[in-house]
Amino acid sequence: DQQVKQNSPSLSVQEGRISILNCDYTNSMFDYFLWYKKYPAEGPTFLISISSIKDKNEDGRFTVFLNKSAKHLSLHIVPSQPGDSAVYFCAASVYNTDKLIFGTGTRLQVFP
């Protein structure tokens, strides 16, 4: 049972354009959502997070949107840069457990 789903395994975007990565979840007990970025031969690194009490969090070129009624969150990268090319994992934690449940990842390629 996949509680966190990233239905797009890959995304290709031109440099300078917006990248939108999507994530759906099924567990209404999730209270915190995070995005991690992973380059080849490296471990995932934390990118941005959002609490379930908010609907938007912004950090520079990265913005995460949360739609609780739809159980959907998205990561917007504007403008996209070649260095953003990586695999992006959506993750969620259940209230009071501190365990993270990860999605399957979306490979983003930003081309010139």
Added chain:
Amino acid sequence: DADVTQTPRNRITKTGKRIMLECSQTKGHDRMYWYRQDPGLGLQLIYYSFDVKDINKGEISDGYSVSRQAQAKFSLSLESAIPNQTALYFCATSDSQGHGYTFGSGTRLTVV
């Protein structure tokens, strides 16, 4: 030095062999985790530990065991390796909030 160090980085072993993957951290975090990554399946939690005396099974603990030798060290063992345990293994740590994980660079394990 990396905050979270995993050894070895790569390992090829034969079916039926016992193998140990090691993880050490300099973050001073109490919480440590072992995940495996398979193509198309994202990151799946194997075991986690919230302090030296606390060990918990994750989603896919069968065939694995762990040891928390000290706050800074958390090792993962495959008692009798089998080919479907071929994967990329990640160790991670977090602080008491549990949200911002720091990952190691991973161990690529191949069981032949």
